Amino acid sequence: MSDRALITGIGVVAPNGLGVKEYWNATLEGRGGIAPLTRFDASRYPSRLAGQILDFDPAEHLPNRLLPQTDVSTRLALVAAEQALADGGVDPAELVDFDLGVITSNASGGFAFTHREFANLWSKGPEYVSVYESFAWFYAVNTGQVSIRHKLRGPGAALVAEQAGGLDALGHARRSLRLGTPLVVTGGVDSALDPWGWASHLSSGLISDSDDPDRAYLPFDARARGHVPGEGGAFLVMEDEQGAVRRGAGQVYGELAGYAATFDPHPDSGRPPALRRAAELAIADAGLEPSDIGVVFADAAGSADLDRTEAEAIAAVFGPRGVPVAAPKALTGRLLAGGGPLDVVAALFALRDGLLPAVPYEGETPDAYGIDLVRGTPRPTSARAALVLARGRWGFNSAVVVKAADRG
Structure with missing residues (x-):
C-alpha cells in the first residue's frame, strides 16, 4: 500500500494574483503586490506598505448569506478552497462526505471583523454586536466554514504557529491521509490589515519602514530592514495515491514527501x-x-x-x-x-x-x-x-x- 500524499488541486489568493495561473505568471515576471496600505489611513504610522489583495469583491465569489458572518480572511479561505476543489475536479457530492477532511492554519483569526464588533460594543452597546462575532473571530472558523459550505465531514483541524502554521497544516493533512482519510482540503490564509491588526504587526519591531514598494522587503540583502506584512495564501487538495486513482484525478502537481x-x-x-x-x-x-x-x-x-x-x-x-x-x-x-x-x-x-x-x-x-x-x-x-x-x-x-x- 502506498502512503504517498499527492497534490491534485490548488487555489491561490495572493497580493500579486488571484488564481494559481495569475500568481505564478506574476511571480515569474517579477510583478509584486506590495503597495501603500489603503484599508485605512496609515499616514501617521511608521510603516505604510502592505501586500494587499486588491480588486477582490467577495460578493462576486460568495453567497450573500455568507458576507455578514465572515471576516476578510475567511472570505479569502472560502475562495481559495473553492478554487482548489474546482482545479482538482473534485465534486464533494459525488464522494463520501466523511472521507473528505479540512485542515487549515490561521495565525490572526478574524481581526477586522472582531475589532469592528468591539468598536460597536464600546460605542453603542452589546445589542449592536453581531451574533456572528461568536465564531467569526476564531482561528478555527476557516476550517468550519469550508467544511460547512462543501459538506466535508471528515477529520477537521486548525493549527496556529504564526508563519510556520501553514506548513504544519500540510503535514497534518498528510498524517490524516495515512490514517485513512482519502482526501483533505488543506492550507492557510491570513489577513490582519485593519488598524488593530496593523498595530499588532508593528509591535513585532520587524516591519520595514521604507516607503519604496520595490525596496522595502529585501530578504538576504545587505540593505534588509525588515519585512512587509501581507494577506492571502493558498489551499491544496491532497489525496492518497489509491484515492486519487480511484477518483480518476486528472492531474497531479506533485507529492508532499517529507x-x-x-x-x-x-x-x-x-x-x-x-x-x-x-x-x-x-x-x-x-x-x-x-x-x-x-x-x-x-x-x-x-x-x-x-x-x-x-x-x-x-x-x-x-x-x-x-x-x-x-x-x-x-x-x-x-x-x-x-x-x-x-x-x-x-x-x-x-x-x-x-x-x-x-x-x-x-x-x-x-x-x-x-x-x-x-x-x-x-x-x-x-x-x-x-x-x-x-x-x-x-x-x-x-x-x-x-x-x-x-x-x-
Whole structure:
C-alpha cells in the first residue's frame, strides 16, 4: 500500500494574483503586490506598505448569506478552497462526505471583523454586536466554514504557529491521509490589515519602514530592514495515491514527501536554533539526501539577524552556496499562515516548469551568509525535489519537502 500524499488541486489568493495561473505568471515576471496600505489611513504610522489583495469583491465569489458572518480572511479561505476543489475536479457530492477532511492554519483569526464588533460594543452597546462575532473571530472558523459550505465531514483541524502554521497544516493533512482519510482540503490564509491588526504587526519591531514598494522587503540583502506584512495564501487538495486513482484525478502537481517541525530553545540556553534540524528531518522523512534537493524556498524574514540565522542553517545542511535559494514572498510580503502553502505552490510549479523564481531586486547578499540567492530573472533548473522552510515568532520551525509529479 502506498502512503504517498499527492497534490491534485490548488487555489491561490495572493497580493500579486488571484488564481494559481495569475500568481505564478506574476511571480515569474517579477510583478509584486506590495503597495501603500489603503484599508485605512496609515499616514501617521511608521510603516505604510502592505501586500494587499486588491480588486477582490467577495460578493462576486460568495453567497450573500455568507458576507455578514465572515471576516476578510475567511472570505479569502472560502475562495481559495473553492478554487482548489474546482482545479482538482473534485465534486464533494459525488464522494463520501466523511472521507473528505479540512485542515487549515490561521495565525490572526478574524481581526477586522472582531475589532469592528468591539468598536460597536464600546460605542453603542452589546445589542449592536453581531451574533456572528461568536465564531467569526476564531482561528478555527476557516476550517468550519469550508467544511460547512462543501459538506466535508471528515477529520477537521486548525493549527496556529504564526508563519510556520501553514506548513504544519500540510503535514497534518498528510498524517490524516495515512490514517485513512482519502482526501483533505488543506492550507492557510491570513489577513490582519485593519488598524488593530496593523498595530499588532508593528509591535513585532520587524516591519520595514521604507516607503519604496520595490525596496522595502529585501530578504538576504545587505540593505534588509525588515519585512512587509501581507494577506492571502493558498489551499491544496491532497489525496492518497489509491484515492486519487480511484477518483480518476486528472492531474497531479506533485507529492508532499517529507515534513518536520521543531521548536527553538530559549535564547539564553546556549543551544542553537532548530531550523537546521527541521530541514534535516524533513529531508530524511522524504527518504532523500540533501544532494537530492534542487532548491530551497526560504522563510526569508528580511531582517539581518533572522536572515543570517536561516542562511547558516541552509549552508550547514547543503554546504556553502550548495543549493539555489528562492524567496518569492519578496513579491507579496509575509502572509503569516498563508506564506508556507503559497511557497509550496511556487515550489511545485518551479519543479514542473523547470524555472526558479527570482527576487525582483538587484542587490548584494553578504558573503558571510554563504547562500546562492536566485536574483533578477528566473533560473532554469532540472530539480525534482524542493525544500520549503517557515518560521513563526517565538520559536516555531517547519519544513516540508515536495517532489515533482512523475513524468509520463
